[in-house]
Amino acid sequence: MPYKVVIIGAGFAGLSAAKELSKYDEFNVVLIDRNNYHTFFPLLYQVAAAELESEEITSPLRGLMRRNRRCSVMMCDVKDIDCTSKILHTDGPDVRYDYLVLAMGSTTNYFGTPGAEQFAFPLKSLDDAVQLRSRILSCFEEASLYSDVHPTVYPNVSDDDKDDRFGKLTNIIIVGGGANGVEFAGALMELVRTSICKDFPEFNKGTVKITLLEAAPNLLSGFPAPLAQYTKERLEKMGVNVRLNAAVAEITPNGVILKDGTFLPSATVVWTAGVKSAPLAAATGFASGRAGRINVLPTLQVPEQPEIFVAGDLSLPEQAGKVPPLNIPPMVAPNAIQQGILTAKNLRRLVQKQKLLPFAYHDKGSMAVVGRGAAAVRVGKRTFTGSFAWLMWLAVHLTYLVGFRNRLMVMFNWAWGYFFAERSVRLIFRRWK
Numbered sequence: 001m002p003y004k005v006v007i008i009g010a011g012f013a014g015l016s017a018a019k020e021l022s023k024y025d026e027f028n029v030v031l032i033d034r035n036n037y038h039t040f041f042p043l044l045y046q047v048a049a050a051e052l053e054s055e056e057i058t059s060p061l062r063g064l065m066r067r068n069r070r071c072s073v074m075m076c077d078v079k080d081i082d083c084t085s086k087i088l089h090t091d092g093p094d095v096r097y098d099y100l101v102l103a104m105g106s107t108t109n110y111f112g113t114p115g116a117e118q119f120a121f122p123l124k125s126l127d128d129a130v131q132l133r134s135r136i137l138s139c140f141e142e143a144s145l146y147s148d149v150h151p152t153v154y155p156n157v158s159d160d161d162k163d164d165r166f167g168k169l170t171n172i173i174i175v176g177g178g179a180n181g182v183e184f185a186g187a188l189m190e191l192v193r194t195s196i197c198k199d200f201p202e203f204n205k206g207t208v209k210i211t212l213l214e215a216a217p218n219l220l221s222g223f224p225a226p227l228a229q230y231t232k233e234r235l236e237k238m239g240v241n242v243r244l245n246a247a248v249a250e251i252t253p254n255g256v257i258l259k260d261g262t263f264l265p266s267a268t269v270v271w272t273a274g275v276k277s278a279p280l281a282a283a284t285g286f287a288s289g290r291a292g293r294i295n296v297l298p299t300l301q302v303p304e305q306p307e308i309f310v311a312g313d314l315s316l317p318e319q320a321g322k323v324p325p326l327n328i329p330p331m332v333a334p335n336a337i338q339q340g341i342l343t344a345k346n347l348r349r350l351v352q353k354q355k356l357l358p359f360a361y362h363d364k365g366s367m368a369v370v371g372r373g374a375a376a377v378r379v380g381k382r383t384f385t386g387s388f389a390w391l392m393w394l395a396v397h398l399t400y401l402v403g404f405r406n407r408l409m410v411m412f413n414w415a416w417g418y419f420f421a422e423r424s425v426r427l428i429f430r431r432w433k
């Protein structure tokens with residue numbers, strides 16, 4: 001009788017584990033996710049910047065797992081885990097397991113910043129990206145009503161008030177100068193300089209202001225210093241206002257207050273400053289470390305529950321016997337994929353009573369794109385910038401993107417944007433906070 005392995009989360013880690021486990025006769029696999037699709041997060045910011053459509057960076061789970069006969073897919077939200085009875089409580093039926101893989105990923109970390117959760121826009125899910133795009137485009141629509149081109153009348157609004165409102169609506173602030181914030185700032189500025197300036201003749205090149213705030217002295221923490229410097233210069237050349245050593249004290253409905261007291265007005269503050277483990281991780285009660293990631297053995301097992309494995313962003317493995325925070329694997333897709341595959345292999349070794357393998361993160365490098373034709377890339381100790389780095393970035397993302405159709409559509413959209421300097425996905429769906 002095959003063992004029942006339940007995987008919570010169909011992100012990079014869960015999906016890799018499910019595909020690998022489905023090859024083995026010893027298991028029946030149940031892949032659970034609250035969504036019926038897998039999201040390719042590295043291109044999420046392009047949905048928010050009206051460059052790609054949501055469908056192009058997502059794949060339906062049932063389609064992905066169709067050929068894996070030993071794997072079934074369940075769409076539900078796991079609410080609690082009863083480790084003693086080996087039962088999951090979900091928003092639907094309970095689910096039994098023999099072995100469990102926790103791969104729920106991460107969520108936005110606001111670090112307790114007052115007003116951030118309430119007023120800032122996160123960029124951590126497909127919903128977030130679509131909502132953010134709608135918000136930004138709506139602000140431009142509203143701002144255009146304050147310009148002179150329309151015969152609009154606001155009886156109780158002075159000219160100064162009009163200017164203030166216009167300024168607030170056309171100022172976008174991005175908090176967090178990591179890869180996500182940098183890539184979004186560049187993509188947004190390109191949207192503004194191409195389609196938006198054409199769509200709104202009342203806006204000129206400098207009307208929309210994009211500010212990128214970073215609390216540290218450099219962008220792209222973890223990248224070599226020359227790449228961080230290149231990225232900053234490149235963004236500034238594009239017109240992005242990069243402010244380093246700019247720690248945020250509070251976010252209000254009208255903008256951002258910095259720790260030095262400066263107030264920056266904005267109707268749209270985007271939060272890309274950090275992530276922490278998914279909420280269900282805390283509910284398990286397992287010991288956790290930095291960012292709430294669950295402490296696991298080098299084999300990726302929970303020490304007190306060896307039938308439970310943790311993979312991906314959620315997992316904080318001891319490395320070669322050293323206790324974290326030494327050698328912490330980064331919260332990136334390659335780490336999640338490598339852990340997902342090792343989890344599957346170790347599960348098989350466990351049931352075959354063989355020695356389990358320790359996890360060792362294989363660092364493939366890091367990259368960030370900074371607008372059309374420019375990127376900062378590190379591979380091993382070598383660094384690359386400019387158009388060659390950009391081509392590397394394109395190739396890597398197309399290779400890892402799930403689904404042939406998605407690759408074709410994304411390639412087409414990129415080529416369209418490159419040759420015609422135009423974005424096609426400028427739709428507003430009203431649903432923001």
Ligand SMILES: Cc1cc2nc3c(=O)[nH]c(=O)nc-3n(C[C@H](O)[C@H](O)[C@H](O)COP(=O)(O)OP(=O)(O)OC[C@H]3O[C@@H](n4cnc5c(N)ncnc54)[C@H](O)[C@@H]3O)c2cc1C
Pocket residue numbers: 008009010011012013014032033034035038039041042043044045076077078079103104105106123124125179180278280311312313314331332333334336
């Ligand atoms: C905007 C953005 C850009 C990024 N860019 C890059 C990049 O360029 N390169 C890179 O390497 N990494 C990038 N990352 C990081 C990378 O996406 C993550 O490291 C990776 O997704 C982690 O994989 P995972 O499988 O652990 O979790 P995820 O991919 O987050 O998957 C977790 C899954 O679990 C599901 N889930 C969570 N809780 C529950 C529950 N209670 N019940 C049911 N289902 C649940 C979620 O719906 C989700 O599908 C980016 C992340 C973001 C957000």
